[in-house]
Amino acid sequence: MSYALREHTADVAVEATAPTLGGLFEAVADGLTAASCETVPDAGDRFELAVSAESREALLFDFLDQLIYERDVRLVLPADHECAIVAPDESGSGRAEATWTVEATARGVPLDAVAAREIKAVTYSEMRLERRDEEWYAYVVFDV
Incomplete structure (x- = not known):
């Protein structure tokens, strides 16, 4: 899994790839962290979050928005992300769910x-989230 920061007019973009959808969410979130600062110290405690949405694209957007919210409320920079994606038909309830969910943890580095x-x-x-051959690809623009 990898990410790269890309220039985007007055904004910044993250371009990422990963073999799994969960890995892709982790890579984009790590790109958000890298766009926020150049070096990340080892400090901070892990916290959990879960986000649900009606599509994969909306889930990625809402997950990243929640990380920004957590930064503002907890006064921490989320780092070292771990994500598990639950697709609509993988809920285990025996019936198809209409939502995607990401269950995640991050290390909250004090701001x-x-x-x-x-x-x-x-x-x-310009958000893109798609399967390309054997990997997932995302391109996300952040307002700075």
Whole structure:
């Protein structure tokens, strides 16, 4: 799994690939962390979050939006992401669910321990999330 930061006018974009959808969410979230600061110290405690949405694209958007929210509320920079994706037909309830879910953890690095650039929001502008051959691909633009 990998990501790269891309210039995007006054914004910043993350381009990522991974063999699994969960790995892709982790890579994009790690890209968000890298867009926020150049170095991430080892400090911070892990926290959990879960997000649900009606599609994979909406799930990625809502997950990244939740990470920005967690940063603002907890005063931490989420880092070292771990994600598990539950597809609509994998709920285990015996019936198809209409939502996708990401169950995730991140390490919350205290903001006073980093020189962080503020990422204001995730955008749908030019967002792509797709399967390419044997891997997943995403391109996400963040408003800075």
